[in-house]
Amino acid sequence: MYVKLIDYPLDPALLVACGGRICYSDKHASDIYKMSDDEANKMVQHAIDSHHDSLFEHVNFTFLIEDVSRVLSHQLVRHRIMSPHQRSQRYVTLHKGEYVTPKSIEENPEAKKIYDFAVDQAAAAYQTLIDMGIPKEDARYIYPNAAHTQLIITINGRSLQHMLGLRLCNRAQGEIREMAELMLKELRRVFPEFFNHVGPNCYMMGHCPEGKMSCGKMNEMQEKYKVD
């Protein structure tokens, strides 16, 4: 898996702060825009504290996501407030050996043998169908969810906060959790004033919203995501 943040605002705090200030000031928008880093950061903190979440819709982030499974991409695109594009299986031929192996299978040699055999069989059947003249868009039905895919997504700060809250949770599936971790690392690098506050829902809310399904590790999670 490869996750790379390829585009983000030059000054995300300023954009968020401008949105905040414009609500309450009688100045022209172009005057509001002029503020120090310190003033902008204070406004960002105020937006976080007061849950003025819509302000974080002004900042957009674009990620490349490589060599993840169709299991992951199916879960990812359930988040409706983003713009995703994904490699087409109608136009691009799938290749043998390009698939994700979950950790539990990777670590179990017997399970890995069964898994690799099944995926290879599917790949061989796919190639046979293609060679018979079956269109890719139909032959692909036989391919497993494990198949590699490539995506580019653009998503705003508010939607990221929501998505990462769910997908960094221990209840989220392993592969998408790994993707969420890599995203958060990049986001904390370019906009720490906001993303240091973002983590799994228990980290942001101060309690676990999962009820009986809770992993029971809230304290560990708080430690893991907190920034000194």
Ligand SMILES: Cc1cc2nc3c(=O)[nH]c(=O)nc-3n(C[C@H](O)[C@H](O)[C@H](O)COP(=O)(O)OP(=O)(O)OC[C@H]3O[C@@H](n4cnc5c(N)ncnc54)[C@H](O)[C@@H]3O)c2cc1C
């Ligand atoms: C651990 C886990 C297990 C899951 N298991 C399943 C499962 O078994 N089956 C399954 O089908 N899905 C499952 N999902 C996916 C889940 O149901 C959601 O589709 C996914 O998490 C996207 O979240 P969302 O709908 O809150 O937010 P997004 O689509 O990211 O939207 C963000 C927010 O915008 C608002 N919003 C967006 N669209 C609308 C709308 N049309 N109307 C009103 N408000 C809207 C809501 O407030 C929403 O929370 C699972 C997710 C997780 C994290």
